[in-house]
Amino acid sequence: MVRHSPRAPHAPAPVFTPMATAASCVGFVLIGVLQALYGPAIPALREDFGLSPSTAGLALSAHFVGGVAGVLLFDRLHGRIGNRRILAASYLLMAAGAAGFALAPNWPAALAAALLAGLGFGGIDYGLNQLFAVGFGRRSAAMLNILNAHFGIGAILGPALIGAVGAEHYPTVFLAFALVNLPLLLCLKGVRDKAPQPTGVTVPPAGPTPRTRSLVSVLAVFVALYVLHVGIEAGVGGWEPTHLETVGYGAGVAATATSVYWLMMTIGRFLVAPLALRFPAPAIIAVSCAGMTACLLLAAVPALAPYAYAGVGLFIAPVFPTGLPWLHRAAPSAGRAGALVIAASMAGGVAAGPSLGKVIEWSGIRAVPLLLAAVSAVCLAATLWLIRATRTAGAAPGH
Incomplete structure (x- = not known):
């Protein structure tokens, strides 16, 4: 006698298709590259804009300030406009900021562009980490380690790219980075638009329990x-x-x-x-x-x-x-x-x-x-x- 396992009446759609999962890993390579590009470009930035070392280092600071703002901003918006739009806006902001940094006519404009790129960086960092944390069930920790390992690959590649072409050609690298972001927009249709609830969670009962803290x-x-x-x-x-x-x-x-x-x-x-x-x-x-x-x-x-x-x-x-x-x-x-x-x-x-x-x-x-x-x-x-x-x-x- 063959027994048939009962099927879930409403099995939720996967958060990521295989293509979208691969594209997300590429996205993390790109944010790793972006974060690692500013440091090796400092000698050329100093020469182009006549900067002191500490002033040139403000580019990375602007990037991180934008990153924090991007995390907090997109966290406020993601429940309203959906995951696909959040990620699409983040890739576009990152591309626009990188292109603006490459073409900036002066240092204040370059800092504003780094801040803009940081906004997109924060959206990608937050959006993909958040979705991977709740989207793979018991495999989430494993998938998050794989995702963040790709960030490390990008962080290794960034200085290598600048070293290969020369710091004086950093605008070319930033422009190429901006263009590479755009194909990832095509893969966002494989991302589930509504954020799922964390899986494998037991909702705690109302009121304090003896073994939990506030x-x-x-x-x-x-x-x-x-x-x-x-x-x-x-x-x-x-x-x-x-x-x-x-x-x-x-x-x-x-x-x-x-x-x-x-x-x-x-x-x-x-x-x-x-x-x-x-x-x-x-x-x-x-x-x-x-x-x-x-x-x-x-x-x-x-x-x-x-x-x-x-x-x-x-x-x-x-x-x-x-x-x-x-x-x-x-x-x-x-x-x-x-x-x-x-x-x-x-x-x-x-x-x-x-x-x-x-x-x-x-x-x-x-x-x-x-x-x-x-x-x-x-x-x-x-x-x-x-x-x-x-x-x-x-x-x-x-x-």
């Missing part, structure tokens, strides 16, 4: 985790070369080791994707925070430092993408939670440089890995607190 406290600790871990990410990327040179390595070795750090972050996200199908997100993040804390402590030993920094890249890789599905399960009623932590992570990247720089002024360059290890230990403590705070009967996450 929603505000949970969100606050998630925000702290994201701000601090992005601060570590940016801090290692910014200060690793200086620290390695201070402890005796040559400039070439220091630069190569820093490139390996970013490469290991990209590889780590690909490697953790299959693990995210077997292990819960909280466990992965706890191991990641413990691992990066240990590696940062080892980086204080000069002979181990280049290898330890590579380990930091490997362990820090899963935190951002793996945490988003956990956040959606832990706070299903907080519709703005994803936007809040993504915007906070961008703010953490902006604040990391000057904040860490001030501390280093009195502690010295050799203390960089120990300072970052202390921050990483706080990330681990926050993760352990969240594991206890979000553990509820019948709602344990699994993959």
